[in-house]
Amino acid sequence: MVIDDVRWLDEQEMAAWHSFVVSGMHLFAALDRDLRDSLDLTLLDHGILLMLCNTPEGLTMGHLAQQFGTEASVITYRIQRMESRGLAVRHRNRRDRRLVAATITPAGESMCNAAGPVHVASVRRHFMDHVPRSALPVIAKVFSGIYTAQNET
Amino acid sequence: MVIDDVRWLDEQEMAAWHSFVVSGMHLFAALDRDLRDSLDLTLLDHGILLMLCNTPEGLTMGHLAQQFGTEASVITYRIQRMESRGLAVRHRNRRDRRLVAATITPAGESMCNAAGPVHVASVRRHFMDHVPRSALPVIAKVFSGIYTAQNET
DNA sequence: GGAGAGTTCTTCGAATTTCAAGGATCTCCG
DNA sequence: CGGAGATCCTTGAAATTCGAAGAACTCTCC
Numbered sequence: 001m002v003i004d005d006v007r008w009l010d011e012q013e014m015a016a017w018h019s020f021v022v023s024g025m026h027l028f029a030a031l032d033r034d035l036r037d038s039l040d041l042t043l044l045d046h047g048i049l050l051m052l053c054n055t056p057e058g059l060t061m062g063h064l065a066q067q068f069g070t071e072a073s074v075i076t077y078r079i080q081r082m083e084s085r086g087l088a089v090r091h092r093n094r095r096d097r098r099l100v101a102a103t104i105t106p107a108g109e110s111m112c113n114a115a116g117p118v119h120v121a122s123v124r125r126h127f128m129d130h131v132p133r134s135a136l137p138v139i140a141k142v143f144s145g146i147y148t149a150q151n152e153t
Numbered sequence: 154m155v156i157d158d159v160r161w162l163d164e165q166e167m168a169a170w171h172s173f174v175v176s177g178m179h180l181f182a183a184l185d186r187d188l189r190d191s192l193d194l195t196l197l198d199h200g201i202l203l204m205l206c207n208t209p210e211g212l213t214m215g216h217l218a219q220q221f222g223t224e225a226s227v228i229t230y231r232i233q234r235m236e237s238r239g240l241a242v243r244h245r246n247r248r249d250r251r252l253v254a255a256t257i258t259p260a261g262e263s264m265c266n267a268a269g270p271v272h273v274a275s276v277r278r279h280f281m282d283h284v285p286r287s288a289l290p291v292i293a294k295v296f297s298g299i300y301t302a303q304n305e306t
Numbered sequence: 307g308g309a310g311a312g313t314t315c316t317t318c319g320a321a322t323t324t325c326a327a328g329g330a331t332c333t334c335c336g
Numbered sequence: 337c338g339g340a341g342a343t344c345c346t347t348g349a350a351a352t353t354c355g356a357a358g359a360a361c362t363c364t365c366c
Contacts (some may be wrong), residue, residue, distance in 0.1 A: 006270040010338045016289040019296035026222035026303045069179035100315040117159040129296050130302045137168040138291045142284050143172035149283045150179045251331045251344045
């Protein structure tokens with residue numbers, strides 16, 4: 001990446017950015033810790049489980065990797081682990097035999113249901129309880145905008 | 154953690170939360186990738202380097218760990234790595250010999266200066282360019298509120 | 307029908323993080 | 337003083353993640 005001349009962050013940008021990064025790091029660490037401690041699930045595991053729960057027909061590794069912005073190999077590993085715990089199963093697609101779809105099992109659904117309350121409590125305690133309701137629409141708008149930008153080009 | 158009855162997220166909360174987690178994961182991954190690719194620095198490394206730069210008298214491992222919400226052993230490892238690259242040095246505190254303070258070196262400062270433009274460009278591209286200026290005060294307020302809450306009790 | 311290019315997933319070694327245990331030092335109180 | 341308990345950092349082993357390379361497969365075009 002070549003940078004001709006830098007446009008540094010001004011004071012207002014810096015205030016927003018700095019508080020976001022630092023508290024974001026803490027936040028993700030805390031959410032992860034809570035899920036690990038109580039259910040031996042990563043934050044990523046939980047996200048995957050949720051998506052599988054909402055998609056009975058299954059999801060491919062690539063789709064999941066893309067969804068969470070991780071390397072494909074991380075998904076492979078996570079799904080293998082879930083499979084060995086009986087939370088998900090994999091099978092190759094008949095049409096395109098390169099594709100592998102992961103599907104949730106009944107045990108996976110129970111796990112997902114068990115994780116729900118724990119995770120929601122965690123989210124409230126570490127995040128939602130400290131965000132005034134008036135800020136919610138702004139947050140939603142800003143981050144969905146960022147999300148959209150991430151999935152372009 | 155015991156949960157009597159769950160207060161699920163309502164639609165507005167969900168919209169804010171979901172967009173935040175998903176794009177947050179992508180965002181941190183992208184910032185990390187950019188710094189790694191160009192300077193072989195982790196996002197965490199860069200944060201540490203910045204703090205050391207602003208604190209010539211040095212910082213203890215514990216302070217750094219607390220600052221970023223990581224395990225102490227992670228900081229030990231990161232600082233060791235930096236030390237082997239000549240970016241920082243460590244020395245025991247005279248008063249309290251349990252404490253180890255990390256201090257930045259001239260090479261560390263150059264690295265920090267080199268990282269600045271790269272990181273700022275990364276932040277702009279992945280974050281700031283997609284946030285309207287009017288949202289900045291809200292972001293700053295919300296996340297510094299979360300940060301404050303994280304460092305209580 | 308088959309060569310070549312692109313896609314999708316897995317595997318592997320290296321780097322990183324976690325977790326539990328341990329060593330050194332300090333503080334406090336009898 | 338002297339020892340119990342707390343604090344701070346490091347270490348080692350296991351789990352996880354990264355990134356590159358490879359295997360299996362599909363698609364396109366001649």
